Structure formats: C-alpha cells, structure tokens
Amino acid sequence: MSLKNNIFFLLIFLGGTFVTYADLSLEGHYQGKNLYVQNPEDEDGFGFCVTKATVNGDPISDGLQSSAFEIDFTEFGLKIGDPVFIVLEHGIGCKPKILNPEVLLPKSTFEIQKISCTPDGKLTWSTINESGKLPFVVEQFRWNKWVVVGEVDGSGKSGSNEYAFTITPHSGENKVRVVQTDHTGKKRPSDAVLFTNTTIQEPEMAPKKVKSSISFTSGTKPIETKYEIYDVYGNIVKKGVGSEVDCSNLKKGAYYINYDNKNEKFIKT
Numbered sequence: 001m002s003l004k005n006n007i008f009f010l011l012i013f014l015g016g017t018f019v020t021y022a023d024l025s026l027e028g029h030y031q032g033k034n035l036y037v038q039n040p041e042d043e044d045g046f047g048f049c050v051t052k053a054t055v056n057g058d059p060i061s062d063g064l065q066s067s068a069f070e071i072d073f074t075e076f077g078l079k080i081g082d083p084v085f086i087v088l089e090h091g092i093g094c095k096p097k098i099l100n101p102e103v104l105l106p107k108s109t110f111e112i113q114k115i116s117c118t119p120d121g122k123l124t125w126s127t128i129n130e131s132g133k134l135p136f137v138v139e140q141f142r143w144n145k146w147v148v149v150g151e152v153d154g155s156g157k158s159g160s161n162e163y164a165f166t167i168t169p170h171s172g173e174n175k176v177r178v179v180q181t182d183h184t185g186k187k188r189p190s191d192a193v194l195f196t197n198t199t200i201q202e203p204e205m206a207p208k209k210v211k212s213s214i215s216f217t218s219g220t221k222p223i224e225t226k227y228e229i230y231d232v233y234g235n236i237v238k239k240g241v242g243s244e245v246d247c248s249n250l251k252k253g254a255y256y257i258n259y260d261n262k263n264e265k266f267i268k269t
Helices: 003-018
Strands: 021-029 037-038 050-055 069-070 083-091 111-115 120-129 137-143 145-153 163-168 173-183 187-189 193-196 204-206 213-218 225-231 237-240 242-244 253-259 262-267
Touching: 111 173, 111 193, 120 173, 120 262, 145 163, 145 173, 204 262, 237 242
Parallel strands: none
Antiparallel strands: 021 083, 037 069, 050 083, 111 120, 120 163, 137 145, 137 173, 173 187, 173 193, 204 213, 213 242, 225 237, 225 253, 253 262
8 A cells, every 4th residue: 555545544544533522611600509411322322422521620430421410519629609611522423411501600699898989989899709700880870760881890709809980970969889680680789879079060951942952051151961862762862971962963853861860851943
C-alpha cells in the first residue's frame, strides 16, 4: 500500500476517533439543590449514553450506568453561590438531558443592611446574603409609576457588599429603590428611600396648545427637566432632557407629557 493511501486511512481512523464522543456542558452557581440527568441507552443498546461526568473537573463516579442519575453537589464541598461547571461526555449517537437546569441559575436572596440617598441624588446601599450575580435595577418613583433609571451589577457574594448610583432628582419629594429579578420573574424590591432637594425649582410647561415647541420655565427662566411624550394610544413619541422640546414633527391631536414629577395634556395644532 502506498504512503498516500496509508495517510488517507490514518486520517479516516483518527477522524472516527475524534467524533466517537461529544460533550454536553452546563454552568451556573450552586443554589443548594441537586441536578437530575436523564440518561438514555447508547445507540448500540449495550450501555448508557453518558460515559463520563465531571463537576468543576472532578469526576462523578456513581449512577452513570442507569437511565437517570443525580448529581449531589454536597459531595464536592460546594457552598451556596459557588460557581459550577458540569461536563457530560456522551456517545455521538445519543444525548443525555438535564431535567432541572434552572437549579443552577442565581436566585435573588439579598438582604439590605442599609440604604440612603443624599439630596443631590447619590444613592448608596449595602447587602449581605447574595447567592449569585444578578443586577440591581435602580428605580425612581415619578409620573405615578416606578421608572427604571439605571443598573448596577451585583457581586453575588454572601458577605458584605457596597454599591452606589447617582440619580437625577426632581422637584419636591423623591422616592427611590433598588430591585432584583431572578429567573422566576418575580421582582424583589428594597424599601423605598425618601429625600428632598430644596435647590431644584419646580418647572412649568407652556403652551398647552402647541404649534412648534414646548418650553419649560421656572419664573421667567428656562429650566431643564426630564420628559416623556405619549400619544393617545400610549405610545411614546419623544423623550429626553432639556428646557425645550421640538414638536414640529408631531401630528395634530392630543398628547400627554410627563415632566419633572408631573403629568399634563396638550394639543398639537
């Protein structure tokens, strides 16, 4: 047999060796619950699909020769919140199924130790008992609803954690909070913090019948404010921060505007 043919057959042999097995991996953080794996028969029917399983590189020795097995994380000395990386090596003609992958998703378990906000809008808070990295969403109550104004990444550590975020205050009393939402979809808010910035002047909007633009003033002076404009169907058509809003491209009709901490209606003529 020629050298060329020898190389050809060697490549076929190696290629078949490389594709004999495949890997199924999953990562997350230990949340105190075990993982369950459905383990079908291999394609030959003489054994089961998973041939090797590891947790953070350490092998799982028990249960692989069965139609389902449990991964008990306590055997690996894991603590709540510890990172987990699982690899299931399996035959190419079959595939195992992880039945409850959500148990490795982070849960919102934080406890607020203290939370406060200065008159100029610097919000600070500290937590304990976090069990996974989840963002803290900062919300400010204005326009009769909680409005998202920012986000801070959570550390996920169970010890003491310190956070800070600067918001833009409006006139009068302000109310802010932080919120986490985990894979359950349920929001977990902190208690609301109240503060007042007495240096912020309350703006007024004019005119109520708009031809080209809206102005925000305090007394006779222009004043910048955050605003949102909605049509009668509740669709937002403009938003921003400023002392004047160009409305020349709005269609004629009724609109609603949120600004500072007020809600008003105007007519585009």
